[in-house]
Amino acid sequence: MSLRLKLLLLGLATLVLPWAGCQYALEMESALREGEQQSLAATAQTLAAALQGRTDLLYRDAEGSDAAPPGPIDLQPVLLSAAPYLDGYADEWPRSSSAWRTVASGRRQLRILTGVHERWLYVLLEVRDDHVVFDAAGADALDPAGLGDRVWLGFEDPSGSDRQLFIGTTGPGPVRARRIEGRELGRQVAVDEPRISGAWQLIAGGYRIGLRVPLSLLGGRFGVLIDDRDERGGAPESYGTLDRDTLHASGRLILASPELAAYLAQFIQPGMRVTVTTPAGGALGEVDALSVPADAGSDRGILARLYRRLLDQAGTRGLVEADAPITDTDRGAAIGTLRLTQTAARWLPLRDRALTKLLNLTLLTSGAAVVVMFAFAAWLAYRLDRLRRASESALTREGLVTTFPETGSRDELGDVARSFATLLSRLNEYTGYLRTLAGKLAHEIRTPLTIVRSSLENLESEAGSAGARTYIARAREGSERLSAILVAMGAATRVEEAIGSAERQRFDLAGVIASAVDSYRTAFAARRFATELAPGPGALEFTGAPELIVQLLDKLIDNAVDFSPPGATITVRLTADLTSVTLEVENPGPTLAPEGRARLFESLWQSRSGADSRPHFGLGLYIVRLIAEFHGGSVAAGDLPDGSGARFSVRLPR
Amino acid sequence: MKLIAIVEDEPAIRDNYAAAFKREGYAVRIYGTRKEALAAFAARLPDLAVIDISLGEEPEGGYELCRALRSMSAELPIIFLTARDSEIDAVSGLRLGADDFLTKDLSLAHLIARVNALFRRIEALRKPHAEAQIMRRGALTLDAERMQVEWDGQVVLLSLTEFWIVHALAHHPGHVKNRQQLMDAANVVLDDNTITSHVKRIRRKFQALDAKFDAIQTVYGMGYRWVE
Numbered sequence: 001m002s003l004r005l006k007l008l009l010l011g012l013a014t015l016v017l018p019w020a021g022c023q024y025a026l027e028m029e030s031a032l033r034e035g036e037q038q039s040l041a042a043t044a045q046t047l048a049a050a051l052q053g054r055t056d057l058l059y060r061d062a063e064g065s066d067a068a069p070p071g072p073i074d075l076q077p078v079l080l081s082a083a084p085y086l087d088g089y090a091d092e093w094p095r096s097s098s099a100w101r102t103v104a105s106g107r108r109q110l111r112i113l114t115g116v117h118e119r120w121l122y123v124l125l126e127v128r129d130d131h132v133v134f135d136a137a138g139a140d141a142l143d144p145a146g147l148g149d150r151v152w153l154g155f156e157d158p159s160g161s162d163r164q165l166f167i168g169t170t171g172p173g174p175v176r177a178r179r180i181e182g183r184e185l186g187r188q189v190a191v192d193e194p195r196i197s198g199a200w201q202l203i204a205g206g207y208r209i210g211l212r213v214p215l216s217l218l219g220g221r222f223g224v225l226i227d228d229r230d231e232r233g234g235a236p237e238s239y240g241t242l243d244r245d246t247l248h249a250s251g252r253l254i255l256a257s258p259e260l261a262a263y264l265a266q267f268i269q270p271g272m273r274v275t276v277t278t279p280a281g282g283a284l285g286e287v288d289a290l291s292v293p294a295d296a297g298s299d300r301g302i303l304a305r306l307y308r309r310l311l312d313q314a315g316t317r318g319l320v321e322a323d324a325p326i327t328d329t330d331r332g333a334a335i336g337t338l339r340l341t342q343t344a345a346r347w348l349p350l351r352d353r354a355l356t357k358l359l360n361l362t363l364l365t366s367g368a369a370v371v372v373m374f375a376f377a378a379w380l381a382y383r384l385d386r387l388r389r390a391s392e393s394a395l396t397r398e399g400l401v402t403t404f405p406e407t408g409s410r411d412e413l414g415d416v417a418r419s420f421a422t423l424l425s426r427l428n429e430y431t432g433y434l435r436t437l438a439g440k441l442a443h444e445i446r447t448p449l450t451i452v453r454s455s456l457e458n459l460e461s462e463a464g465s466a467g468a469r470t471y472i473a474r475a476r477e478g479s480e481r482l483s484a485i486l487v488a489m490g491a492a493t494r495v496e497e498a499i500g501s502a503e504r505q506r507f508d509l510a511g512v513i514a515s516a517v518d519s520y521r522t523a524f525a526a527r528r529f530a531t532e533l534a535p536g537p538g539a540l541e542f543t544g545a546p547e548l549i550v551q552l553l554d555k556l557i558d559n560a561v562d563f564s565p566p567g568a569t570i571t572v573r574l575t576a577d578l579t580s581v582t583l584e585v586e587n588p589g590p591t592l593a594p595e596g597r598a599r600l601f602e603s604l605w606q607s608r609s610g611a612d613s614r615p616h617f618g619l620g621l622y623i624v625r626l627i628a629e630f631h632g633g634s635v636a637a638g639d640l641p642d643g644s645g646a647r648f649s650v651r652l653p654r
Numbered sequence: 655m656k657l658i659a660i661v662e663d664e665p666a667i668r669d670n671y672a673a674a675f676k677r678e679g680y681a682v683r684i685y686g687t688r689k690e691a692l693a694a695f696a697a698r699l700p701d702l703a704v705i706d707i708s709l710g711e712e713p714e715g716g717y718e719l720c721r722a723l724r725s726m727s728a729e730l731p732i733i734f735l736t737a738r739d740s741e742i743d744a745v746s747g748l749r750l751g752a753d754d755f756l757t758k759d760l761s762l763a764h765l766i767a768r769v770n771a772l773f774r775r776i777e778a779l780r781k782p783h784a785e786a787q788i789m790r791r792g793a794l795t796l797d798a799e800r801m802q803v804e805w806d807g808q809v810v811l812l813s814l815t816e817f818w819i820v821h822a823l824a825h826h827p828g829h830v831k832n833r834q835q836l837m838d839a840a841n842v843v844l845d846d847n848t849i850t851s852h853v854k855r856i857r858r859k860f861q862a863l864d865a866k867f868d869a870i871q872t873v874y875g876m877g878y879r880w881v882e
Contacts (some may be wrong), residue, residue, distance in 0.1 A: 098788055274746050444736040447664055450758040454670035457762040483759055498850070516875025550874045 001383070007377035017362040022310075022486040024357040033320065036342065044340040047267055047274065048324035051338065055328060058276065058284055059338050060215070060255035073241040073251035075101060075123060075222055076282035077114035084115070084122055084357065086210050088172070088201025092594060093124055100317060105239035110226050112241070118598070121218060123198075123211040125151065131230045137170045141178060147236075150227035152597055153177065153196075154242040154249040156219030163191055163217075167200075167469060175209065196372040215255070219256055223249035256284035262388045269286045271340040274325070279334045290319075290343050295644045304356040335558055369615040378426035380413075387417055392423050438489040438619075457650065492619045492626070499630045501546040509542035509549070509572055509581065510535050516550050517572055520557050532573040540576055542654065544631050552627040553583070555620040555649050560587035563646065580633075582654050588645040592637055600637050601625040621648075628652065656773060657681045660699035661691045661719060662735070663710040665757070671704065675769070676761045688715040692722060699727055702769060702842040705752075707736040717750055724751040729770040735765075754814040756842070767815055775801040790860045791824045792882045794869065808863050816856050819849075823880040825872060832877035853878055 016620030051057060084092035093113060101112040109128040114121060132149060139146030151167040165177040177196035180188050198211035209490045225247060238244045242250045256276070264274050264287045309328040315548045319341050326336040386405050394404060402425070406417035454641045456476050460469070517529050542549075553572070560570045565589040592600070601621045621635075628635045633652035640647055658680045660827035662668040665686070672682040683700060688709050703723060709715030720732055734755045753772055756765065778787075778799040787799035795804040801817050803810045812820060822831055822839035831839075833849045840852075853870060860867040870880050 443737060446758055449666070451664070451666040451670065451739070454667060454674070456763055458670055458673050458677075461674070486759075494848070501851070512874040513875060519875035546872065546874055553875075 003381050004374065004377040006371045007380075008370065011366075011373035014366040014369040017366050018359055021358040021362045022355070025351060025358060028354065029348075029351045033344075037320050037322065038392070040320055040340055040342050041324070043267075044324035044338055045324040046122045047264075047340065048326045051263075051276070051326045053330060053335075053644045054326075055335055057257050057260055058326065060220075060257050071251070073103070073223065074103070074254060075112065075241075075251055075445045076116045076254040076278065076280075077116040079283045079286055080117040080122060083117045083120065083212075084124075084210065086197060086199050086212055087198035088208050090124060090126075090208065090210075101241070103240055106227055106236065108226070108237065108238055108239060110224065113221075113223055114253075115216070115336075118256070119215050121213045121215055121222075121253075121255075123153075123209075123213065123224070125209045125211070125224060126203070127151075127207040127208070127226055129206070129228055132202060133171045133229045133232050133234075135168045136232060137198065139389070141168060142188055144226075145233040147227075147229065148232050149229055150236070152225040152247055153211075153213075153223075154225065155217070156249060156255070157217060158219050160219060162246075162248055164194065164242075165213075166190075167198065169200045171255050172200050172202050172207075174198070177557045179209070181576060204563075217257075218253060221249040222253035222255060223251045229430050236500060254278060254282065260285035261287055268333040271343045274343070275339040277337045277339065279325075279336060281337075290341065303360065304352055307355055307359050308352055314489065317559060375441075376634065383409075383413055387413070391420050391424065394567065420543040425433070439493040442486045442490040445482070449479060449482055449486070453483075476595070486510060489621070492622055495623045495626055498551075498628060499545075499548065502548055502630065504543050504545060504572040506541050506543055507546045508538055509540045509544075511537035512546050513553060513572065513574055513583070523612075524557070524561050527561055527564060528567070528569040528570045530569050532571065534573075534575045535581075540574075540581065542581065542652075544652070548630065552624050552650065553585075556583075556585040556650075557626045559584050559648065560646075561618055562589055564589040577652070580651050582649055582651045584647055584649040586645060586647045587639060588640075590646070591643055592646050597637060602633050624650065655680070655681045656701040657683065657698075658769065659683045659685065659691065659695070659703045661685045661688070661703065661709065661716070662706040663687070663708070664706075669760070670767070674766060678766055678770075680769075686710065688712060691719060693721060695726065696881050699723075699730060702731045702733070702772060704733045704765075704769075705737050707734060707872070720750045720752055729776065730774065732766075733768065733772070735760075752813070754832065755814075760842065767841050771814060774799070787877065789821075791827055791880065792869070794822060794824055796824055803861055805863050805867070810859050810863060811858065812856065814858075815842055816852060819852060820856060823878060827880045827882050830873045830876050830879045836877070 013579045076099075078094055080092075080094075082092065088141050090113075093115065098116075099113055101109045103112070107128070111126040113124040113126075115124075116122070127149075129149060135141065135145075135150075135290040136146030136148070148170075151164045154165070155163055155178070157163050160478055163179070170176045175198050176195045178190040179193050179197070181191045182188055195217060196211060196213050198209055201208045201210075223241035225242035225244065227236035229236050243247055260276060262283060264276065268274055268287045268289050270289050273286065273288045276284045278284060322340045322341075323340045324340070325334045326338055327333065328335045331644045340510050341586040383406055390405050404417055406414055407421050408414065411416065451579050453476070456472055456479060460472050460476070464472070510558060514531060514533060514537050517531050520527075521529055557570065557572075564570060568588045571584075571586040573582075573586070575582045575584075601624065602618075621637075626634050628650045631652045633650055635648070635650050637646065637648050639645070656868075658675050660668055660675075660682060662684070663686050664672065664743065668684045668686070672684050675682045682725045683694060684786075685694060686709075705716045705719055705723075707714065707716035709719070709777050710717070715735070716734060720734070723730060723732060734752045735758060736755075737758050756768070778801070780796075787794040787797060789798065793806045796805070797808075801814065803812055803817060804819055818840040819836050822836055836849055851864060855871055857867065860869070869880055869882065871881050873879060
C-alpha cells in the first residue's frame with residue numbers, strides 16, 4: 001500500500017468525529033425527551049390541580065359525577081371527532097367494541113353505542129331480530145293493531161322529569177321520534193319530536209338505527225327499550241335499559257360538561273393534546289392541537305432532512321404522554337384522569353438544528369483533515385519519489401553527477417537525503433578508486449615485473465646448469481602470465497583511450513560483422529557460428545567506428561564462447577528498423593543469474609565461477625557497454641525464451 | 655665498440671639492461687638522472703640512447719632529454735622505454751624525434767634486436783643503395799637495409815615498429831596479416847588496440863603525402879592487408 005493511501009485511510013479515521021457528534025446528538029435528544037417528559041408531567045399535574053374538585057366542569061350532570069364506575073346500563077358516549085351521517089350505517093363510528101353496551105333477552109339482543117359531537121348526542125342501535133315487523137302503512141301510530149317493532153327512548157330532561165319517545169317506521173329510511181301526548185278526553189296522540197332525527201336500516205339478522213339527539217334535551221339519565229313483535233299488532237317482547245313497565249330511565253348518561261373543552265383549550269399550545277377521562281377511562285373531553293405545526297422552519301435543507309433520515313429510528317419521532325389524576329379532595333376520590341400528549345415536533349427541531357450544525361461542522365472538519373492529510377501524503381510521496389529517483393540515477397559511470405535533492409530540508413527526510421548524499425559520495429569515491437585501481441596496479445606492477453623479467457633473461461644468458469635453466473624457464477613463464485594479466489587489467493583503460501581517439505566513418509555494418517564472424521570460425525573451431533543478418537552485407541550503411549564495433553563483437557563472442565559447451569552454435573543476429581539497428585549474440589548454455597543481471601555490464605563485475613587459464617576481470621561486457629554508449633546505444637542481457645541459454649543485445653541508433 | 659647510453663632511474667632495470675647490452679658486445683654507460691646524462695652527453699655523445707620517460711623527480715624528464723639530445727645530433731638513434739603505454743606518450747615521444755617507442759614489457763632479446771637493427775640502418779645509410787634489398791610495390795619503395803620507406807619518391811618517416819609493420823604487410827600484397835603476425839614482425843608485444851593505433855598512424859603518415867592513400871585495408875576481425 002502506498003504511503004498516500006495509508007495516510008488517506010488515516011485521514012478517514014477522523015470520520016469518527018461526525019459519528020461522535022451523532023452519538024452526542026442522540027444523547028442530547030434523549031435528555032431533551034426526558035426533560036420534556038418531566039415538564040409535561042408537571043404541566044399535567046398543574047392542569048389536574050386546576051381541575052381538582054371541579055366536578056361541575058368535568059361532568060355535565062352532577063349526578064354523573066358519581067365516582068361509582070359505570071354500571072351495565074350506564075352509557076358513556078365516546079367523543080366523536082366528526083358528526084356521523086344519519087343513514088343507519090356504522091361507517092363513521094369508532095370501530096372499537098369496548099364502547100358498545102349490550103342488552104340481551106333470549107335470542108334477542110340490543111347493542112347501544114353512544115357518541116358526542118359538539119352539542120349532539122349520537123346513538124347507534126343494533127337490534128338482533130329474526131322477524132323485523134314494520135308499522136302498518138298509513139295506520140295511526142297509536143293503533144295497537146298496526147304496531148310493528150318499536151324502539152323507546154327514555155331519558156330525564158334537564159329539569160329532571162322523565163320523558164319517553166318512541167320510534168317506529170313503516171320501512172327502512174329516515175325515521176322520526178315521536179312522543180305520546182295526552183289530549184282532552186283522555187285521547188292520546190303521537191306528536192313528532194323534530195329535534196330528534198335518525199335513520200333505520202335493515203341489516204343481516206336485524207336492523208340498525210342511527211339517531212341524533214340534541215344534548216339540550218337530555219338530563220342525567222338515558223335508556224333504550226325495544227318492543228319486539230313477531231307479528232304486527234302482536235304482544236311485544238320488551239327488553240332494554242329502561243324499566244319495562246314505567247319506561248323510567250335509570251341508566252346514567254355520563255357526559256362531560258360543555259364548558260370542559262373550552263376550559264381546557266386555554267391551556268393548550270400547538271403540538272399538544274389534552275384528554276380528560278373518567279377514572280374508568282371513558283373520554284370526557286379532549287382538545288387536540290397535535291397536528292398544528294409548532295415550528296414551520298424545522299424542515300429546511302436537504303442535508304438536515306438527510307441527517308434526520310440517517311439518525312431517526314422507528315418510533316423515536318412519536319409522542320410524549322403524561323397522565324395526572326384529577327381528584328376531589330372533598331370526596332377523597334378521583335373524579336377523572338387528565339392525559340397530556342405532546343408531539344416530538346416541539347423539541348425535535350431543536351435537536352435537528354443542533355445535529356445539522358454539528359454534523360456539518362464535523363464533516364467539514366473531517367473532509368478538511370482528509371484533504372490536508374492527502375495533500376501532505378502526496379507531497380511526502382513526491383519528495384520520497386524524488387529522493388528515490390535521485391539516488392537511483394545519482395551514481396553514473398561518470399561519477400556523482402546529480403546534485404542531491406532535499407539535502408536542505410530540516411526534517412527527517414532531509415537527514416535521510418543528507419545521509420544518502422554522504423553515502424553516495426563515499427561510494428562514488430570508492431567506485432572511482434576501484435575503476436582506476438586496475439590501471440594503477442598494472443602501472444605499478446610493471447616496473448618490478450620488468451626487473452624480474454630482465455633479471456631472468458640475463459640469468460638465462462649466464463647459462464647455469466640444466467636444472468637451473470628449467471627453473472628459469474618456469475619463472476619466465478610465470479612472468480609472461482603476469483604480463484598477460486597486466487595487459488588484461490589495463491584493457492578497459494585502453495578501450496576508453498581508443499574511444500577517445502576513435503573516428504566515425506560510414507561503413508557497411510553487416511559486411512564488417514560477416515567478416516568478423518568468419519574470423520571467429522577459425523579462432524574458435526570448437527563452436528559453430530550462425531549469422532542472421534537481416535540487412536545483408538552491403539545493405540546497411542552505418543556511421544561509427546568499425547574497429548570498435550568489431551571489438552564489441554569480439555567481447556560478446558568471447559563471452560558466448562566462455563559460457564557455451566563445445567560444439568554449440570552461437571547465433572549472431574542483426575536487425576534494423578527505421579531508427580536503430582540491433583545486434584544480438586545468442587549462445588546455448590546456462591541462463592543468467594537474476595541477481596547479477598543488472599550489473600553484468602558494470603566494470604569489474606563477473607559472475608563466472610569456472611576455472612579458466614585466462615585472466616578475467618569482468619571487463620569484457622563493460623567494454624561492450626562503453627562502445628555501445630560511444631555510439632549512443634544501449635545494451636541488454638536476457639535469457640532465451642525457452643531458457644536454453646543467454647542473449648546479449650546491443651541497440652544502436654542509425 | 656658502439657657506446658649505448660641508458661638513462662633509467664630504476665637501478666635494477668638499468669643494470670639488467672646494461673648487462674644484456676654488454677653481453678652483446680656494446681659499451682654501456684648508465685645514468686640515473688637527466689642532469690647526470692646531459693653532463694655526460696656534453697662530453698661525449700653515445701652512439702645510441704635508451705631513455706626512460708620519467709626520471710626520478712621529473713615525470714617528463716625523458717622528453718626534455720630527448721629534445722636536448724636531438725639538438726646535439728640529428729642522426730643519433732633514440733629509443734624511448736617506458737612503463738607507460740598510453741597513446742599520448744607514444745605520440746609525443748615520436749614527435750620529439752625518437753626512433754622507437756617501447757614499453758618495458760618488451761623482452762631483452764627484442765630490445766637488443768631493435769638496437770641492432772637501428773645500428774644496421776645507420777650503417778646502411780652510409781653505404782650506397784643496395785638494390786637487392788629494395789622492394790617495390792606500386793608507388794611504395796621499401797629499403798629493408800636502410801629501413802626507409804618512400805611513397806611516390808618521397809620519404810615517409812616511420813618509427814622502427816611502424817617500418818616493420820609496413821614491411822610485413824607489403825611483403826605479401828593481398829595476404830591478410832593478423833595482429834599477432836604484425837606484432838611478431840615488429841618484435842613487440844602489444845594489445846590489439848595498440849596495433850590498431852599503429853596502423854592508423856602509419857596510414858596518416860602516408861596520407862600526409864598522398865591524400866588518396868588506401869593501400870592498407872582493414873579486414874575486420876582478421877587483420878590488415880596491403881593492396882596495390
